[in-house]
Amino acid sequence: MRSVVYSETGGPEVLRLVEEPVPEPGPGEVRVRVRRSGVNPTDWKSRAGRGPGKPVDPPQIPGQDGAGVVEAVGPGVQESWVGLDVWVLEAAWKRRWGTTSEHTLVRESNVSLLPRTTSSGAPYDLGAALGIPFVTAHRCLTVAEEGPLRLGPGTLQGRTVLVSGGAGAVGNAAIQLARWSDATIITTVSSPQKAQLAAAAGADHVIDYRQRDVGEEVRRIAPRGVDVVVEVDPQANAPLVARLAAPNAVIATYADDGGGADVAVPVRASMVPNLRWQFVLVYTLPAAAKARALDDLGAALAEGALGVGERHGLPLHHFGLDEAAQAHAAVEQGAVGKVLIDL
DSSP states (O other), X not given: OEEEEEEEOSSGGGOEEEEOOOOOOOTTEEEEEEEEEEEOHHHHHHHHTTSTTOEEEEEEOOOSEEEEEEXXXXXXXOGGGTTOEEEEOSTTTTSSOOSSBSEEEXXXXXXXXXXXXXXXXXXXXXXXXXHHHHHHHHHHHHOSTTOOXXXXXXXXXXXXXXXXXXXXXXXXXXXXXXXXXXXXXXXXXXXXXXXXXXXXXXXXXXXXXXXXXXXXXXXXXXXXXXXXXEESOHHHHHHHXXXXXXXXXEEEEOOOTTOOSOOOOOHXXXXXXXXEEEEOOGGGSOHHHHHHHHHXXXXXXXXXXXXXXXXXXXXXXXXXXXXXXXHHHHHHTTOSSEEEEEO
């Protein structure tokens, strides 16, 4: 089989296309014939490591997310998985078997059924785009102290969600899931083009922060404040979102797009309304929270509530397996939409 690997940390140039034997699944594993691999920021950050030139042994196959067909199962796994379309989450977390390969090994708990018919019309594209972004967004939307713990029609009715960066992958996922759950959705973007994407995803109100005052606009739309903030850049936005949060709101941050190591949390502005500041990383989520996310995403898929592509606010950028380095570079350079590797 053909796989992309890296045996040392560094830039995209360390990725190599190699031939490897097709692996056999061990206990609790399934082997997936990968059709699409989704590229996330964590993929290039793991490849880059803490600096170039650090050995990686055994060579790592990158790619946490993907979609394909189960073709074999290991001991302890039901044979009924064989032949089913699935989407994959966290394939390479503390394992060498990522999704940038024609075949990969995945824990049974990290594969979920993928409907053959989706709202996007391309199930493998959608399946490879789900994993990290959508589970992250689910956690951000369900981590408030009073819940809800689950998403679905009506679960966020009467609540206002502010999504920072609505044209990004997690921002898009948060908008789609909040829309499915009947929230009022406000999002911020940095250009008219990104505003169109956020609106296509389902946002009710889109604010171009380079053209309008976010604070004034949000207060006009939601005078009592917002109940949930899905935050991509806490270093820049912490003072603002604290002022815009409703009593007992949650500010859930999943990234540090500002690039700083520290966040200055406004204490008094957070204390008086009893705000919760929550940090989110998919890989270390509580098992129960992750299981709820997978169940809810399965329900959303079954209802046709999720999609990818321009009309769903998430443009797709396709690369071949031999173009994995270009795919990583595209994500690292901030490509708007979802980068996929086709197999």
